Amino acid sequence: MPPAPQPQLVRVIDLETTGNAPPAHAVIEIGWQDVALGVDGRWELHGEGGRTFVNPNRPIPPVTQAIHHILDEEVADAPQWIDVARQALDPWPRRVALAAHRSNFEEQYCTASFTRNADWICTWKCALRLWPDSPSFSNQVLRYWRKPAGLDHRRGLPIHRAYPDAYVTAHHLRDQLNEASVAQLLAWSAEPGLLPRVRYGPDRGKDxxxxxxxxxxxxxxxxxxxxxxxxxxxxxxxxxxxxxxxxxxxxxxx
Incomplete structure (x- = not known):
């Protein structure tokens, strides 16, 4: 009897880095959590996910350490990004797309050569479209405003670490995939963000x-x-x- 086919999946990733823009800055940690299409046609979290440190080959600035609390000595013996990226980013051939919250940031480091030219879903842009009533659209505000079913509070901590953040984002992605098609999420992600409210000025906060x-x-x-x-x-x-x-x-x- 042939083995059961493996489910299609979207891999959610999150990066911690030395700063905001390569090549001046580099990856120091990557975390991932898969969301897979079930036999019932519903998307659910799949597998245990994972994380790994990456040696950035440069000191981690104190201002960055203050955000994620990763120390230079913790990554000194870690593998290089070139040795980590392909395996972490490319669960081929089952992967439909990659996803991240504000994926433009991750895409700077996860280039096409590492991802086999993967399509990206930005859960931030999709949240703007699907949940415009949210008071804010950060990963964590969405977490506490939406309270996604099945999200283990402690597993999603600490924030600003690669796996916990990917785990939280995966719950947003799961619910987005169960509200809209993959094609629709990809289409929204390819455009700039469609903001539900004015950000500043005399009309700040208005629709x-x-x-x-x-x-x-x-x-x-x-x-x-x-x-x-x-x-x-x-x-x-x-x-x-x-x-x-x-x-x-x-x-x-x-």
């Missing part, structure tokens, strides 16, 4: 649909790509196409 045309026009040249994209989308809605806010059922089936 974009509530502000005046003059106020909206002031955001069309904003330096922030997410703000500019949202303002352009709202302008298109006012002219008869597109929308800002919660996606329609039809869109979720894309």
């Amino acid at each position: 974009w649909r509530e502000i005046t045309d003059d106020s909206l026009a002031s955001f069309l040249s904003d330096r922030d790509v997410d703000i500019r994209f949202t303002a352009e989308t709202e302008l298109a809605r006012r002219r008869g196409g597109g929308h800002v806010g919660r996606a329609s059922a039809q869109e979720l089936l894309l």
